[in-house]
Amino acid sequence: MNTFLLMCLEFFKTGLFAVGGGLATIPFLKEIAMKYGWFTIETLTTMIAVSESTPGPIGVNMSTYVGYTMFGIPGAIGATLSLVAPSVIIICAIAKLLKSFKDSPIVQGIFNGLRPAVVGFILSAIISIYLNSLFHVEAYGNWTQFFNWKAILLFCGLLGFSYWKPKLHPIVMIAIAATIGIVFQL
Amino acid sequence: MKKLWDLFITWFKMGAFTFGGGYAMLPMIQKEVIEKHHWATEDDIMDYYAIGQVTPGIIAVNTATFVGYDVAGVIGGIVATLGVIAPSLIIISIIAGLITNFSELEIVQHALKGIQVAVCVLMFHAILNLFKKGVKSILTFFIFLFSFLLAYFTSIPTMILVILAGVVGYVLTILNKKEGTSS
Known part of the structure; x- marks a missing residue:
């Protein structure tokens, strides 16, 4: 498979399975680093430090950083959109349900x-x-x-x-x- | 159209000035979403945070999607989410491309120490506000106390604690109802 698509798929999976906020994405990124060798664990440490010292949600910062390192700006956009896509879908569905059941x-x-x-x-x-x-x-x-x-x-x-x-x-x-x-x- | 633009700009601002993830965004949410735009109430935000703990994804993004959906449906959810992630895309791309030693720069470290203290002050007001809104009876005080103790002193995943609290809330409501109908 095309590496760009594979990267997007991996971030989509991270967004789908990392429950409990930005720091929960770190173990997934470690796994990606070890499985594909797209970036090293040392780079990951730098990425965590930068993500924590810049504004914005840490998980989003990390995916942007990894995506940028791999494919420049298109990579940054692809990785981040893939990361947030599952939650946008799931939350819209829950919000819809919640509206109908709010008074129950x-x-x-x-x-x-x-x-x-x-x-x-x-x-x-x-x-x-x-x-x-x-x-x-x-x-x-x-x-x-x-x-x-x-x-x-x-x-x-x-x-x-x-x-x-x-x-x-x-x-x-x-x-x-x-x-x-x-x-x-x- | 104006509504969507407001959503985008407001969440863009929050993405650009939140340091340290979901919880640190709370003071900004109180100011912008609750006080200024009246898009949600304090109760709504607490519900969104609770749901954000048991659903996949980043809490800040989940909250943005929730508020956006309430204001303008699915499109609103998408626009608010794009707003909150846009600053990260811009800032991180610049740093990754130009200043790889960003977090080691002395000026950045000093600024961050100051910002951390500001976040402490902002969170102090935020938690006081939430406490007044969310803890109104002896029963809710005990739920608050046990959740805090378990979250702080044990390593039980928050997701499990959220499910427990939901079950306790449900059971108490049922018990209250039975008492109400029998007396």
């Missing part, structure tokens, strides 16, 4: 259980983000090293600022923080 007491009951659970999952994800951003987790136990004081100070400053200006757009907050990060060598 069974569906309502299920969602009454799901909503507070989702808040719990998100809190768990947030705590990991906090630990990574505000503390030096690797220095746990060494109390002079453990706290990332610059980051904690910035956190308190921005939190106060967000209460003072509650209408502030998230994009503005991100831009301010990025500038402070560069200026103060965070």
Whole structure:
């Protein structure tokens, strides 16, 4: 089979079977790397680093990167569209079903259980983000090293600022923080 | 036509300014989708996130498809998805073509550290909002607490936890109903 089509097929499969967000695509990409040798595990590591340090969903960034490395811009577009195609199809079908069953007491009951659970999952994800951003987790136990004081100070400053200006757009907050990060060598 | 353009631009913005995947997109969704365009409610978004955990694909993409579908049907779903992936296509193609050592650049690392802190602040407000909307009774508080503890301290896949929470919600509703009719 044509390598371009084969690549698209592999990404379609990844989109179809990677359940639970962007990071779930990584094991699939590792498998593709080992099966076809289209890119090495070291390149994959670089791709993960770049995907995490650029905006956008990580899974989409990764597929674009792999596609670009293989076939340039057409590859980037082909890989990414193949990755998202299964979810667009599946979600449109679910959205249609959901519209017809939204008022059924069974569906309502299920969602009454799901909503507070989702808040719990998100809190768990947030705590990991906090630990990574505000503390030096690797220095746990060494109390002079453990706290990332610059980051904690910035956190308190921005939190106060967000209460003072509650209408502030998230994009503005991100831009301010990025500038402070560069200026103060965070 | 205007609606589709709004969908595309709004999700393009969210794709361009979200660092770190599905959950980090939440503050932007609250601002743009819920407050500004009224395309969905907080409850809807929590439902979409829950469904996104048990269906294949990337959560940010699934949420975009859901909101797009609600606004303008299948075409809306496709347009919102193209919007959210377009910034990645542009940015990554440029980086892959020109600056392969992008993530090692010192200026990028410093900016990212700052951005991470901003994400912490934004997520703080986002989770407070969600908590107020989603946890309204003692029962829902316990579902919240157990889901958090299981998600944080065990390695049970979130997909299994979502299915469990759905079953618990369903059973509780049935029990409530029986009590309601018998008394």
